[in-house]
Amino acid sequence: MNKLNITNKPKAILLLGPTASGKTKLAITLHQMLPIEIISVDSALIYRQMNIGTGKPTPEELSSTPHRLLDIKDPSERYSASEFRQDALIEMKQILKNDRIPCLVGGTMFYFKTLIEGLSILPSADFYIRHKIDQIANEKGTNFLHEKLCKIDPKSGYLIHPNDLQRIQRALEVFYITGKTFTEMKKLSKEPLQYDLYQFAIMPYSRELLHKRIELRFKNMLASGFEDESRYLFERGDLNINMPSMRCVGYRQMWSYISGVIKYEDMVYKGICATKQLAKRQITWMRKWNNLHWLDSDNIQIAASKVLKIFNNSTY
Template structure:
């Protein structure tokens, strides 16, 4: 591949839109390798609920950044950035095209533009916040974060105690929200030539796809996958076990919700998650928006990008 900076293609979009099939076809057409940019697909033993490609699909196209840590191993965007860039470099040395595929917008942004260097937080502040969370639950802390740093809170799940406490600790130490430091960093340091494609569709079509995807996950054995994780000793309080699908099935297995209610809530929460993903991606610049049905148009665009140095940035 020519040019001063190595090329890569990003395929992003909301859950259920069809990124997997689209990226597999693109990788086969252009001799590519897929780098997953999904904050849940990094975990082993969590396959159905994270919608990982099948073993057969992974044999057809090399995949990176999947099944790299156990569910009880801490993992963050900084580590993803380091390991993801290592994977990209390896793919380039093989003369292949990296395809960054996923719906975790913050991970994609970190991979392309780096992360700001956060100041170390005071361990005493962290300890106090952890004690408060243990005594009162994480929700009061999350509500406080919504007031002092609404931008950061919008990127954090309300049950993500680690990130909520981290953001609050930064605010208490500096009197500035974490988003101020991130904005100052600017996420400008992109060492790649990037073609960024975001898949989307009409809302009713997307929501129907999501509902059918949930039905397939259930049919494929999502509840058994969660049961096995619990039997392996993984706590329901782990961050990945609080993710969509896993927390729903955990509540069902613990008798907190009936089956029909569980599936209904899972579909509802997945639709809400997709809406949040779209909100994130709509704030991004230099992005081509298209339907998964426009495969040939995107193939033409990708070919121009690879062969003729077509740049969107």
């Protein structure tokens, strides 16, 4: 039966961490210790046919420990934070009906933030405006759009990475529809998550160790067939580098290599560097997070025991 505390809200566990920090391994370990079901919080793992380059759990891992919200979109499709929140809430409710505890695991910090804080009252997508923004992106590039956003809405420009085309487009679209900046619109009323949250962050004690793990992980992906996976996507003919799926770390660099823009060794170097930069941004998010219990990923069993102790001590 799902455990409740004195607020009578259902419990949920949130497990955040940068790429290559051991989130999946910890989640699988926790699944053996607690009555949890796992929901993926990752903007890359949603895509089908993108398994190796995203570090998706193996079929064996998924067989023993199923993850929800994996493989729910084709790489040609878009998926917003608001859609994630809607889907996650449905999955969480279903898990509660199963008398189990939702455990949300991933590294897409904006998804976590949207889930916890709720959604601002933002306008629906406008096809005409979005098409015009897409045209500008194709003609002048993502950096041009990002610079434009920084002039219109400096705060959003600072918070949104210059390569995050989807969020740049959305911020500009909101401004062109409403005449108000994305920052202004986000201040409007929200509906926060009605769960008691137990929030954990996992990462190696040493930043140097994390970087070594990232480099090893990327090279293992290459050895496992990442290039063949990427070539299959490239040769489909309906994808391009400006799509959110193909702008995922690793795929973006592999696309440049396959299309002849950079050499293989440059792809490897740039892919590893981009992954380290992603981890840095994830850690920056985590450092600003409230109510996080920090876990050292150097020993997964100790980390899992800490989660278990904190969670059980809060239960009556």
